[in-house]
Amino acid sequence: MGEAAEEGGGRGDEGMAALLKWAAHMGMSDLPLPPPMPSISSPVEPSSSSSYCLGRTLFVSYFSEAGGRGLAAARDLVKGELILRVPRKSLFTTDSAMADEKFASCVKRHQHRLSPTQMLIVCLLAEVEKGRRSRWYPYLVQLPRSYNTLANFTRFEVQAFQVEDAIWVSEKAVAMAKSEWKEAVGLMQDLDLKPQLLTFRSWLWASATVSSRTLHIPWDSAGCLCPVGDLFNYAAPDEDSPCEKSDSKQETTSLSIQLLEHSSQEGTVHNADQPDGFMQRLTDGGYEENMNSYCFYARKRYKKGEQVLLGYGTYTNLELLEHYGFVLKENPNDKAFIELEAEVCTSSSWPRDSLYIQHDGVPSFALLCALRLWATPMNLRRTVGNRIYSGSIVSVENEVAIMKWLAKHCTDILARLKTTIGEDSMLSSTIDKMIDHPSCLSSTVVLPHMSELREFFEAHGLTMEVADYIGMPVNARRPLERWKLAIQWRLAYKKMLQGCVFYCENLICCLSSQHV
Numbered sequence: 181m182g183e184a185a186e187e188g189g190g191r192g193d194e195g196m197a198a199l200l201k202w203a204a205h206m207g208m209s210d211l212p213l214p215p216p217m218p219s220i221s222s223p224v225e226p227s228s229s230s231s232y233c234l235g236r237t238l239f240v241s242y243f244s245e246a247g248g249r250g251l252a253a254a255r256d257l258v259k260g261e262l263i264l265r266v267p268r269k270s271l272f273t274t275d276s277a278m279a280d281e282k283f284a285s286c287v288k289r290h291q292h293r294l295s296p297t298q299m300l301i302v303c304l305l306a307e308v309e310k311g312r313r314s315r316w317y318p319y320l321v322q323l324p325r326s327y328n329t330l331a332n333f334t335r336f337e338v339q340a341f342q343v344e345d346a347i348w349v350s351e352k353a354v355a356m357a358k359s360e361w362k363e364a365v366g367l368m369q370d371l372d373l374k375p376q377l378l379t380f381r382s383w384l385w386a387s388a389t390v391s392s393r394t395l396h397i398p399w400d401s402a403g404c405l406c407p408v409g410d411l412f413n414y415a416a417p418d419e420d421s422p423c424e425k426s427d428s429k430q431e432t433t434s435l436s437i438q439l440l441e442h443s444s445q446e447g448t449v450h451n452a453d454q455p456d457g458f459m460q461r462l463t464d465g466g467y468e469e470n471m472n473s474y475c476f477y478a479r480k481r482y483k484k485g486e487q488v489l490l491g492y493g494t495y496t497n498l499e500l501l502e503h504y505g506f507v508l509k510e511n512p513n514d515k516a517f518i519e520l521e522a523e524v525c526t527s528s529s530w531p532r533d534s535l536y537i538q539h540d541g542v543p544s545f546a547l548l549c550a551l552r553l554w555a556t557p558m559n560l561r562r563t564v565g566n567r568i569y570s571g572s573i574v575s576v577e578n579e580v581a582i583m584k585w586l587a588k589h590c591t592d593i594l595a596r597l598k599t600t601i602g603e604d605s606m607l608s609s610t611i612d613k614m615i616d617h618p619s620c621l622s623s624t625v626v627l628p629h630m631s632e633l634r635e636f637f638e639a640h641g642l643t644m645e646v647a648d649y650i651g652m653p654v655n656a657r658r659p660l661e662r663w664k665l666a667i668q669w670r671l672a673y674k675k676m677l678q679g680c681v682f683y684c685e686n687l688i689c690c691l692s693s694q695h696v
């Protein structure tokens with residue numbers, strides 16, 4: 181997308197200022213209700229202090245450690261208060277594009293063959309083609325130019341995951357993107373889109389835009405693109421928030437903000453029991469029919485200048501990578517799936533996806549139950565079944581046996597993976613240096629990683645020697661970033677397994693001393 185912004189950057193200050201001016205014109209506001217008179221409104225206006233300011237509440241800023249470009253609090257914010265309202269007319273949906281009759285009649289001929297998400301992707305590409313004629317032009321030019329979602333990973337980058345499960349998920353994401361593109365090409369040709377927009381590359385861009393930026397709306401399962409509202413970066417949902425613990429995700433919307441359970445006329449609900457004076461909301465955003473707008477609320481207190489974050493949903497690191505193109509260093513919802521003997525899975529009725537190691541190294545409840553049952557002699561399983569399902573251990577012997585088995589199993593898996601935790605950490609910081617200082621390669625390269633580095637260069641048609649001499653090519657930045665993401669992912673995976681070994685060894689120690 182020639183004119184779109186670099187992720188986290190933008191087409192300079194002017195582009196962002198133009199977007200915010202456009203947002204003000206479209207009626208975006210930090211006020212709960214549309215003001216009665218335009219003259220006394222407080223729209224999202226570039227203020228005199230900063231052209232990046234949205235009304236009195238938010239401003240666009242850059243956060244190198246959490247998401248790049250994002251939104252910050254322009255004043256102290258109270259938990260639960262409305263911070264941004266985006267009117268329906270500025271949301272980009274399939275419906276918006278279908279307002280054009282010629283476009284709509286062409287699309288309808290293909291509609292039954294394409295999913296709602298494919299339709300939205302086509303609509304986005306058609307809107308991009310309009311260039312300056314598009315109503316959303318100031319928004320479209322601020323979209324990232326490229327993404328690091330899984331479907332963009334090359335063969336080398338996919339192999340860098342090392343773990344079979346992750347490789348399989350990535351290959352599936354790449355294959356899915358290709359087949360969805362092939363299904364949609366006929367419609368795009370009928371719409372007479374420019375050849376440049378018919379390519380798989382353009383499709384990947386548009387589908388990653390939809391995957392990483394859409395919000396849930398009740399009338400279209402593909403969701404909507406929400407200008408300015410999609411500048412909020414992600415923080416994992418708080419562990420104490422009841423609905424955010426839920427595993428359920430919106431299938432097709434990516435910033436999967438569930439609908440607000442209720443909303444008052446003013447958009448905030450007073451509740452004397454809450455320290456902040458606001459009813460605790462179940463979510464931090466949603467489409468509100470009575471406001472005819474997408475509304476965003478502060479999920480917690482924010483100090484002036486702090487980044488304001490949104491909980492898109494509960495995701496593992498692999499899911500974050502698949503849909504959004506990033507991983508969290510500390511992700512309380514991350515999970516490590518390990519190979520299990522068929523009998524472990526069949527010995528209990530727990531679904532396979534509930535058998536995993538948690539981010540802190542502790543085996544999931546279901547995994548513990550399944551292992552306890554598996555380690556119980558067949559003829560006793562029925563007798564102890566109830567105890568196991570209520571979370572109790574069967575016996576010290578049984579518990580020690582499964583802990584020993586699990587610790588050994590994790591150790592064996594770690595030993596089979598090509599690199600160690602230490603090597604991955606070093607490689608990750610080497611890549612950081614290569615990204616930051618592409619011209620001084622030889623001083624940044626650390627010897628243990630020569631073979632993987634060599635493979636990286638070969639995958640990009642370079643030799644180490646040439647790259648060392650001329651430095652990293654500028655266009656290697658994105659591949660380096662994706663490679664680093666794969667390494668960060670496998671590092672987090674290995675740490676979970678190592679954490680599990682520690683957990684098991686500790687428990688064995690405790691149980692053995694108690695038993696004695």
Ligand SMILES: C[S@@+](CC[C@H](N)C(=O)[O-])C[C@H]1O[C@@H](n2cnc3c(N)ncnc32)[C@H](O)[C@@H]1O
Pocket residue numbers: 187188189245246247248249250324392393410411412413414415435503504505506507
């Ligand atoms: C809805 S957009 C948020 C705004 C985005 N930073 C921008 O510049 O347009 C979601 C994207 O922001 C980035 N992002 C959001 N939260 C992040 C986080 N906690 N860490 C790293 N990247 C994040 C990811 O690239 C993700 O796909």
